Amino acid sequence: MKLFWARGYTATSLPDLLETMGIARSSFYASFGTKRKLFTECLELFGDRTLDIVQEDAKRLAPAKLPRAFFESTVLDVSQRRVKHGCMLVNTVLELADVDPQLNQLAAQKLSSIENAFAQAFSQAQRSGELNTARSPEELASLVMTINFGLRVQSRQNLSQKALKPIVENSLSMLGLAA
Amino acid sequence: MKLFWARGYTATSLPDLLETMGIARSSFYASFGTKRKLFTECLELFGDRTLDIVQEDAKRLAPAKLPRAFFESTVLDVSQRRVKHGCMLVNTVLELADVDPQLNQLAAQKLSSIENAFAQAFSQAQRSGELNTARSPEELASLVMTINFGLRVQSRQNLSQKALKPIVENSLSMLGLAA
DNA sequence: GCCTTTCTGAACCAATCGGTACAGTATTGC
């Protein structure tokens, strides 16, 4: 998964995978079927893990603090190596949008479920009066995802993590103003 | 360029290019050298054209209206087909960040020059008192680019243009609050 | 200690990749 994450689907060759996994070619096909099937499983795994982050945070944090928690655990509080890989879902969408509709749709669907998790938390907070109702929960979630996407693109450039920090802070500040 | 734009560098094969360009294989190599060299030229062309959009708008518009003008001419006022291709520079960064450092750097550098164009316009507006000085020109430009990246990722998903419109409007509204 | 399951390593497949070479055909300039 880490290989696919870093290099994308096409640029990751079978020999690359075999060497990293430390298994033989025949074992690979016996266990995982095809390269495409393995990539699909990796996409699902990555998407589910990311969704878990949001849902776990939503259990114990005020919704207004959700975006910061999410950006910290996916951009700020990870190694420089990892932040440079960006988000595997976003990478996949941009690599395969006009090449492989199925994989694109799978990634888009996972992203959509993450956006929904944000929207649900915001919706609940608005009903309990914790959150300003100037914008709908869906609009707020959509804004959070837009900023998230933007940050992931910034991450994947050659930016140092120091240069990334103020971008995250300013984005959060801007989001706060909008909520 | 349109082919590279839509499918990315790796997924665009030489036969694809030849068919679209309507020339023979030997003519291709005689005129453009290698596939990689052509891609470089396309990146430069795309980057320069995008930079032109910002610089031309900056000549006749108030800096506060620059982001809206930019998003209109790159996201809202283009065909559904075209908006689905996203931004070639962003696509390239996400496809090749951990695969081809040189091409990644070229795309990143072009994006940086676009960001600088925004920063210059904002800087001038702050000196003349047109713009709030709560945030530095560089910070504002960085925010605009982050939003821009986010919108491009949204565009490249299977979103209809109708679904994209409110996202752009909300993003602009959020940006306005931050400025 | 034996039998079954698991895995390896290498050979092999057809297809495609980017790139080169070159003879032959259009097209151009004058």
Place this chain on the structure above:
DNA sequence: GCAATACTGTACCGATTGGTTCAGAAAGGC
């Protein structure tokens, strides 16, 4: 109408792509 330039079509190159097959070695269960 002739010569120079531009372009085509095809064959070819080595390398690499994802995927298959299978005999043999290693490991595990009891």
